[in-house]
Amino acid sequence: MGTIGDTAAAWAGLRGLPQASLAELFAADPGRHEALTRRIAWPVQPGSSAEAGMRIDFSKTHLSDAALTAFEALAEAAGFGAARENLFGGGIVNVTEGRAATHGALRGSGTGPQVEEAEALLARMGMLVEAIHEGALGEIRHCIAIGIGGSALGPALAIDALTRDLALVDVHVVSNIDGLALEQAFRGCDPETTLIAVASKTFTTIETMTNAASALKWLADNGVEDPGGRVVALTAAPGKAVEWGVDETRILPFPESVGGRYSLFSSIGFPVALATGMDEFRQMLAGAKAVDDHFREAEGRANAPLLAAFADLYYTRLRGCQTRAVFAYDERLALLPDYLQQLEMESNGKSVTVDGAPVDGATAAITWGGVGTDAQHAVFQLLHQGTHLIPVDFIASIAPGDDLDPAHHRILLMNCLAQGAALMAGKPSDDPARAYAGDRPSTTFLVDDCDAAALGALIAFHEQRTFAGAVLMGINPFDQFGVELGKAIAKQIESGEGEFDPSTKALMAAAGLG
Numbered sequence: 001m002g003t004i005g006d007t008a009a010a011w012a013g014l015r016g017l018p019q020a021s022l023a024e025l026f027a028a029d030p031g032r033h034e035a036l037t038r039r040i041a042w043p044v045q046p047g048s049s050a051e052a053g054m055r056i057d058f059s060k061t062h063l064s065d066a067a068l069t070a071f072e073a074l075a076e077a078a079g080f081g082a083a084r085e086n087l088f089g090g091g092i093v094n095v096t097e098g099r100a101a102t103h104g105a106l107r108g109s110g111t112g113p114q115v116e117e118a119e120a121l122l123a124r125m126g127m128l129v130e131a132i133h134e135g136a137l138g139e140i141r142h143c144i145a146i147g148i149g150g151s152a153l154g155p156a157l158a159i160d161a162l163t164r165d166l167a168l169v170d171v172h173v174v175s176n177i178d179g180l181a182l183e184q185a186f187r188g189c190d191p192e193t194t195l196i197a198v199a200s201k202t203f204t205t206i207e208t209m210t211n212a213a214s215a216l217k218w219l220a221d222n223g224v225e226d227p228g229g230r231v232v233a234l235t236a237a238p239g240k241a242v243e244w245g246v247d248e249t250r251i252l253p254f255p256e257s258v259g260g261r262y263s264l265f266s267s268i269g270f271p272v273a274l275a276t277g278m279d280e281f282r283q284m285l286a287g288a289k290a291v292d293d294h295f296r297e298a299e300g301r302a303n304a305p306l307l308a309a310f311a312d313l314y315y316t317r318l319r320g321c322q323t324r325a326v327f328a329y330d331e332r333l334a335l336l337p338d339y340l341q342q343l344e345m346e347s348n349g350k351s352v353t354v355d356g357a358p359v360d361g362a363t364a365a366i367t368w369g370g371v372g373t374d375a376q377h378a379v380f381q382l383l384h385q386g387t388h389l390i391p392v393d394f395i396a397s398i399a400p401g402d403d404l405d406p407a408h409h410r411i412l413l414m415n416c417l418a419q420g421a422a423l424m425a426g427k428p429s430d431d432p433a434r435a436y437a438g439d440r441p442s443t444t445f446l447v448d449d450c451d452a453a454a455l456g457a458l459i460a461f462h463e464q465r466t467f468a469g470a471v472l473m474g475i476n477p478f479d480q481f482g483v484e485l486g487k488a489i490a491k492q493i494e495s496g497e498g499e500f501d502p503s504t505k506a507l508m509a510a511a512g513l514g
């Protein structure tokens with residue numbers, strides 16, 4: 001790790017750089033789009049020599065050659081290379097909790113023993129998935145997957161993305177404690193053929209445990225003789241799952257060193273494997289591994305996730321942008337913005353450095369977004385003519401996901417590319433209400449096909465982008481103490497013990513609590 005002095009000098013260098021517009025940057029370098037496009041590839045099938053991949057075009061961001069050189073100096077000063085090796089080498093990167101962060105090992109990017117352990121756990125998950133498909137727990141046609149945050153957002157995204165055509169088991173992911181969510185899942189399931197997957201790293205989260213208890217009661221109330229026999233637990237706390245009553249043969253553990261929002265590739269992905277089959281799940285891991293390999297090997301601006309982190313910091317710290325928007329021009333990625341919100345905001349929404357000192361600038365931007373083209377007809381007005389400067393990521397698939405007239409996909413892609421071009425070019429007008437300022441940045445991700453490998457690659461890309469940003473800012477992306485205070489106060493409200501402010505007291509009385 002570099003010293004604070006080193007990084008301060010790098011930031012001073014960055015702040016002193018001239019600001020060129022996107023038009024000026026393109027005029028100065030006609031090859032800019034090539035120089036700032038990266039491709040990460042993976043085999044189409046395991047062992048195949050044909051490859052598929054993802055192209056990322058950063059040229060419509062304001063990163064100049066000088067800015068990139070200065071960001072490379074920042075990465076050097078911040079000790080990026082050593083931090084990256086420490087991450088993959090299983091060192092303690094989560095300093096506040098004294099833990100490694102071994103999500104990379106889940107897809108083969110880690111130390112030998114960590115990768116072996118992950119492979120063994122994956123093989124065990126595969127055996128259970130296969131056994132269930134073959135009827136070991138009776139006929140299973142539905143699964144209610146109960147979890148929240150990192151124990152739900154990844155599975156919900158992957159299932160929505162990968163099972164549009166066919167699901168081997170119909171999975172309903174339920175997260176909210178609001179009983180309406182679970183009731184809706186009940187309506188879509190037959191209790192006779194429903195499995196309950198309880199996903200919780202800690203196996204103590206109140207929403208998940210309450211929902212799990214209600215799901216078991218629903219099975220019992222509907223005549224299922226041994227509801228407990230229909231439960232699978234996905235957790236880093238197997239002892240707690242045993243205490244709760246889950247049979248050890250149906251507990252799929254994962255290591256404590258895998259953080260909740262980084263856990264999709266662990267047994268938290270069990271509902272995904274159940275719905276898609278293990279081959280698809282392994283393809284997702286292969287796509288993620290391809291990104292890890294690139295992230296480990298490429299240096300400086302050649303490294304796509306690091307380059308994305310440079311752009312992120314450029315906009316938050318040098319241009320004062322408070323948000324970053326992500327628009328997936330693909331229905332299958334509709335839940336990606338939700339997933340990225342947790343990944344980025346829970347990881348990098350911090351105010352202190354790893355040493356406990358106040359940070360020296362803004363940290364994570366607020367991630368938000370939606371689906372194109374829908375969002376064009378709802379929020380893009382603000383992107384084009386509003387007063388906020390908002391860097392946008394566009395994500396699209398070259399191959400269509402639908403079997404309709406090819407016009408559908410062509411219009412989708414045309415619109416995606418048009419938005420990036422329009423944001424950058426703008427359009428003058430004598431009528432101020434009709435003028436577009438332009439010079440608004442975007443990055444475009446084009447996957448060859450939005451399949452399991454591409455989804456794994458997109459997820460790993462954003463994990464590594466988030467990690468790279470954290471290193472550059474000197475913060476710990478792997479803890480989340482900010483979520484604890486609200487949970488503690490909720491408990492106080494439940495018990496009625498504790499001092500409450502007058503507003504909260506009045507609201508408690510009105511809501512019949514306390």
Ligand code: F6P
Pocket residue numbers: 148149150151199200201202203204205208260261346480483
């Ligand atoms: O409250 C936040 C959080 O701890 C997230 O970090 C986590 O993904 C989620 O709750 C669920 O936690 P668990 O998997 O332990 O139930």
